[in-house]
Amino acid sequence: FGRVAKFVNGELYGRATQVPWAMQFPKELLEDANLREQAVSRLDMSVEAIFDRMGNDPKVRDVLHQILTPRHPSQLYEALLEGVFLFTVLWLLRTKTRCPRGVLTGMFFIVYALVRIVGENFRLPDAPLTGFLTRGQFLSLFLILIGGAFVTYGLKTRHYEKADLPEKAHAPG
Numbered sequence: 001f002g003r004v005a006k007f008v009n010g011e012l013y014g015r016a017t018q019v020p021w022a023m024q025f026p027k028e029l030l031e032d033a034n035l036r037e038q039a040v041s042r043l044d045m046s047v048e049a050i051f052d053r054m055g056n057d058p059k060v061r062d063v064l065h066q067i068l069t070p071r072h073p074s075q076l077y078e079a080l081l082e083g084v085f086l087f088t089v090l091w092l093l094r095t096k097t098r099c100p101r102g103v104l105t106g107m108f109f110i111v112y113a114l115v116r117i118v119g120e121n122f123r124l125p126d127a128p129l130t131g132f133l134t135r136g137q138f139l140s141l142f143l144i145l146i147g148g149a150f151v152t153y154g155l156k157t158r159h160y161e162k163a164d165l166p167e168k169a170h171a172p173g
Contacts, residue, residue, distance in 0.1 A: 001079075001083075003075045003076070003078045003079035003082065003083070004075065004076070004079050006075040007073060007075035007076055007079070009027075010025040010026060010027040011027065011075075012074070012075060012123060012124070012126060013025045013027075013028075013071050013072075013073070013074060013075065013123075013124060014071045014072025014073060014074030014075075014077075014122045014123050014124060015071060015072055015074070015122060015123065015124050016069045016070065016071055017070060017071060017072050018070060019070075019072070021073065022070035022071060022072065022073075023070065023071060023072075023073050024064065024065065024068035024069065024070060024071065025068070025071060026050075026051065026054060026064060026068065028068055028069060029047060029050070029051075029064075029068075030047070035067055035068070038067050039063060039064065039067060042063050042067075043059070043060060043063055050064075071124070072122040072123070074119065074122040074123040074124075077119050077122050078115075078116075078119040078123070081115035081116075081118060081119050082112065082115055082116065082119065085115060086108075086111055086112055086115060089107070089111050090104065090107065090108055090111070093107055098160065099154065100154040100155060100157065100158045100159055100160055101154055101157070101159045101160065101161065102150040102151065102153045102154030102157075102159075103150070103151050103154035103155065105147075105150045106146075106147040106148065106149070106150025106151035106152075106153075106154060107147065107151065108147070109143045109144070109146050109147030109150065110143070110144055110147035110148065110151070111147075112140075112143060113140035113141070113143035113144045113147065114140075114144070116136055116137070116140045116143075117136075117137045117140050120134045120136045120137045120140075123136075
């Protein structure tokens with residue numbers, strides 16, 4: 001839900017692209033002085049007036065369409081990956097397999113980190129890069145290590161929840 005809210009608010013948008021479903025985010029005007037200058041000079045109005053009129057003024061929409069960058073709707077990609085896909089994977093693991101304590105938690109960390117790394121490839125970095133990785137990708141590496149520790153612990157100890165253990169037959173007595 002948080003990622004969908006970011007989409008609705010036009011925050012944390014994606015990298016520039018030419019895919020058919022690319023979107024333009026007017027908040028880019030607030031972050032790019034060159035675009036802001038172009039819009040203000042071409043429309044002969046303030047940025048505030050542009051934002052007020054972009055919903056119902058075809059001229060404003062046309063100019064914005066010409067100058068704004070088409071971008072990946074990365075917030076929606078991340079909502080699908082970190083929400084729907086992650087939930088489905090964890091739900092299937094929980095309902096279709098018998099996991100020792102810690103394995104499901106570890107898999108959450110690992111799968112979340114992996115989908116975060118994938119999703120970050122489409123998102124415009126919001127912080128300085130760490131080498132060739134975004135901050136989110138770099139921090140996800142630690143989640144993979146933590147998840148690996150949980151999975152290793154669970155598989156090593158093989159402790160199961162009581163509900164997952166076979167019931168012992170009770171002799172009448």
